Amino acid sequence: MSTATPPSDAPVVHTVTLVGPRGFGATYRARLAALTAQGRVRLGAVVSPDDPAGLDDLPDGTPWFRTLEENLASEDPAVRPDVVIVSTPIHTHLPITEVALRAGCDVMLEKPPVPSAADHATLLRLVEETGRLCQVGFQTFGSTAVAEVERIVASGEIGEVVSVGTVGTWTRPASYWARAPWAGRRVLDGVEVVDGVVTNPLAHAVATALRVGGVRRTDDVAEVEVDHFHANPIEADDTSSVRVVATSGVTFGFGLSLCAPVRTPSRITVYGTLGRVVLYYETDRVEVQLPEGVRFVQGDRVPLLDDLLDVRERRAERELLCSLDATGAFTQVVEAVRSAPAPRRVPEDLVRWVGEGGDRRPVVTEVEEWCERVAARSQTFAAAGAPWAV
Numbered sequence: 001m002s003t004a005t006p007p008s009d010a011p012v013v014h015t016v017t018l019v020g021p022r023g024f025g026a027t028y029r030a031r032l033a034a035l036t037a038q039g040r041v042r043l044g045a046v047v048s049p050d051d052p053a054g055l056d057d058l059p060d061g062t063p064w065f066r067t068l069e070e071n072l073a074s075e076d077p078a079v080r081p082d083v084v085i086v087s088t089p090i091h092t093h094l095p096i097t098e099v100a101l102r103a104g105c106d107v108m109l110e111k112p113p114v115p116s117a118a119d120h121a122t123l124l125r126l127v128e129e130t131g132r133l134c135q136v137g138f139q140t141f142g143s144t145a146v147a148e149v150e151r152i153v154a155s156g157e158i159g160e161v162v163s164v165g166t167v168g169t170w171t172r173p174a175s176y177w178a179r180a181p182w183a184g185r186r187v188l189d190g191v192e193v194v195d196g197v198v199t200n201p202l203a204h205a206v207a208t209a210l211r212v213g214g215v216r217r218t219d220d221v222a223e224v225e226v227d228h229f230h231a232n233p234i235e236a237d238d239t240s241s242v243r244v245v246a247t248s249g250v251t252f253g254f255g256l257s258l259c260a261p262v263r264t265p266s267r268i269t270v271y272g273t274l275g276r277v278v279l280y281y282e283t284d285r286v287e288v289q290l291p292e293g294v295r296f297v298q299g300d301r302v303p304l305l306d307d308l309l310d311v312r313e314r315r316a317e318r319e320l321l322c323s324l325d326a327t328g329a330f331t332q333v334v335e336a337v338r339s340a341p342a343p344r345r346v347p348e349d350l351v352r353w354v355g356e357g358g359d360r361r362p363v364v365t366e367v368e369e370w371c372e373r374v375a376a377r378s379q380t381f382a383a384a385g386a387p388w389a390v
């Protein structure tokens with residue numbers, strides 16, 4: 001159905017289907033409205049099991065289908081997509097993306113792309129077989145700040161890279177875990193979901209740290225060690241340490257928790273022999289720390305849906321900013337989380353509960369300090385001696 005569009009001065013209008021209009025789909029509804037106003041896209045249809053009634057920002061009369069298959073089978077050519085956005089629960093990504101790719105559509109797929117290394121390999125094969133584009137929604141990959149860190153590292157300004165340390169200390173209340181049946185699950189109805197702090201809320205921290213440390217593809221990763229815990233009454237992890245060793249020899253430490261006293265900006269530090277670069281990826285801010293002083297760089301972002309359209313139109317003669325292939329290393333971490341023994345519970349005497357009802361949340365004692373420590377030393381909580389891990 002969909003054909004690669006030759007370069008031309010004539011404006012190209014892409015017909016888009018949004019699968020999963022609620023939840024994070026709100027971000028795509030907003031982006032689609034902006035791109036529609038620019039004349040670049042037309043929202044052909046939305047797909048979701050539940051009626052999208054009440055989503056007032058959808059254009060009047062937007063056709064709704066319960067499944068992508070029904071959308072694709074429609075007699076009406078106006079609803080048949082060139083591009084499919086998949087912003088649905090993690091465990092539905094592969095089957096929906098497969099249907100889209102096999103129908104000749106290009107895909108904007110939310111992160112994490114899939115819950116296992118085997119599914120990643122399957123999806124990569126499908127992308128190759130169909131020759132279609134599959135952009136993954138790690139929006140930091142569209143950040144000029146990330147590109148700037150990569151440039152600084154490649155320039156040798158901070159010397160040789162030794163390690164990369166990532167700290168993410170956030171908060172999430174009970175209502176976050178109650179919002180969807182798959183939230184905080186490792187497995188749902190026999191299907192692997194792998195929705196914990198490492199693979200979902202702080203997935204950007206993991207994928208972006210690996211990328212600025214020169215690790216993108218599956219075979220860039222030599223080793224992954226996961227030591228994960230939960231303080232919430234969930235199946236998955238909410239307080240985790242991960243140690244990654246790259247084939248290049250660079251080590252990565254991750255201290256990630258959703259049980260901090262307050263949410264702080266996540267930060268990725270690249271430690272070099274001559275200095276450090278710190279990336280605050282949520283705000284696209286870069287801090288370069290050298291013996292002669294500190295300087296800051298403020299970046300901005302290209303939305304990944306726009307980038308997919310650019311590459312589709314061949315306006316950009318290059319790879320996608322976040323191709324599926326470039327999420328292979330991140331998926332090795334997902335795989336390590338998936339295949340690790342279930343997370344252990346943080347002992348009650350190390351947890352303080354704050355808030356009421358849907359706002360109630362746990363705070364793990366000194367979690368910020370231990371996350372800093374494992375990140376800086378590329379260690380696990382157990383190796384560092386965190387009290388809940390001994």
Ligand SMILES: NC(=O)c1ccc[n+]([C@@H]2O[C@H](COP(=O)([O-])OP(=O)(O)OC[C@H]3O[C@@H](n4cnc5c(N)ncnc54)[C@H](O)[C@@H]3O)[C@@H](O)[C@H]2O)c1
Pocket residue numbers: 019020021022023024025047048049050066087088089090092110111112137138139180200
């Ligand atoms: N890039 C980011 O910063 C970011 C942030 C949050 C969430 N996400 C990702 O977005 C995706 C959606 O997360 P969410 O929290 O919005 O999920 P959600 O459970 O709220 O569902 C989102 C939408 O998917 C629809 N849906 C559910 N099952 C479906 C199916 N089988 N077929 C079609 N539609 C279906 C729902 O009706 C809803 O419209 C996940 O992959 C999540 O990890 C990304």
